[in-house]
Amino acid sequence: MADEFFSRIEHLAEVDSTQRVMREWLAEGLAEVAVVSADVQTAGRGRQGRNWHAPPGAALLLSIGFRPTALAVGHAWRLGATVSLAMLDAAEAAAGLKDDTLWLKWPNDIVATPGAAAGQLMAVGRGPQPLKVAGVLGEVELKDGLIETAVVGIGVNADWRAIHFPAELALSMTSLHELSAGRPIDREQLLDEFLARLEPRYEGLRTGRFDVGGWSRKQVTTGRQVELDVGSRSISGLAVGVEPESGALLVEVDGKPERIESGEVVRCRLR
Numbered sequence: 001m002a003d004e005f006f007s008r009i010e011h012l013a014e015v016d017s018t019q020r021v022m023r024e025w026l027a028e029g030l031a032e033v034a035v036v037s038a039d040v041q042t043a044g045r046g047r048q049g050r051n052w053h054a055p056p057g058a059a060l061l062l063s064i065g066f067r068p069t070a071l072a073v074g075h076a077w078r079l080g081a082t083v084s085l086a087m088l089d090a091a092e093a094a095a096g097l098k099d100d101t102l103w104l105k106w107p108n109d110i111v112a113t114p115g116a117a118a119g120q121l122m123a124v125g126r127g128p129q130p131l132k133v134a135g136v137l138g139e140v141e142l143k144d145g146l147i148e149t150a151v152v153g154i155g156v157n158a159d160w161r162a163i164h165f166p167a168e169l170a171l172s173m174t175s176l177h178e179l180s181a182g183r184p185i186d187r188e189q190l191l192d193e194f195l196a197r198l199e200p201r202y203e204g205l206r207t208g209r210f211d212v213g214g215w216s217r218k219q220v221t222t223g224r225q226v227e228l229d230v231g232s233r234s235i236s237g238l239a240v241g242v243e244p245e246s247g248a249l250l251v252e253v254d255g256k257p258e259r260i261e262s263g264e265v266v267r268c269r270l271r
């Protein structure tokens with residue numbers, strides 16, 4: 001890792017949200033690429049106004065600060081995708097998982113299929129669903145119509161045992177600990193593996209190269225029946241792929257193509 005690539009890397013014991021810390025650092029003028037992680041967040045934030053909670057030490061919680069001046073506003077979504085892809089590879093390496101244990105669930109969740117989490121209870125009734133391993137929250141500040149700063153936060157269920165999963169999430173989440181059959185997950189090693197993979201991917205993005213192939217191939221939804229929450233609408237259809245220019249999810253609804261630019265996949269029938 002080139003030293004000058006990261007402007008600041010800091011670990012905090014407890015914080016409200018690493019997103020807030022990173023936004024303040026950038027507002028004070030800190031250069032990119034900066035990283036802040038924490039053992040505990042007292043007010044962790046998820047997508048769509050949700051809270052994000054993990055017991056102390058169970059998850060890798062971090063925010064990355066960028067100043068992606070050359071990135072078009074319409075490509076801002078690629079920052080979250082780049083962070084997700086770097087973390088997916090890092091997580092497979094740090095947890096000793098086989099390639100293709102982890103997938104992406106549009107837009108940027110990292111998921112595993114239930115077969116990979118063999119010891120865990122499974123939902124019955126609606127067919128096997130992807131299990132969430134990590135979630136990504138991307139927040140962008142614009143100035144004069146251009147991206148000034150961006151903060152991408154990621155929370156990875158690392159050394160989190162299934163017996164401690166919250167009851168309401170236990171059937172829809174897993175952790176690297178469970179996927180690696182109980183092996184302890186070293187969060188520092190996971191962070192190092194991630195930073196080493198983020199650097200070349202972000203250097204690529206700076207010069208207009210995004211890993212479209214890797215991002216498209218990893219979409220767990222492609223070829224599957226999905227149900228989506230899109231604002232106040234609910235949509236069911238066949239996910240047929242993703243669009244590299246806009247980042248949209250492409251779904252056939254009653255035989256008609258729809259482009260979904262933002263929303264949440266609430267079901268994805270794996271079989």
Ligand code: BTN
Nearest residue numbers: 017044045046047135136153155
């Ligand atoms: C999601 O809803 O799936 C996104 C979750 C993002 C959580 C991470 S944890 C580190 C960073 N700090 C936050 O407050 N949120 C993000």
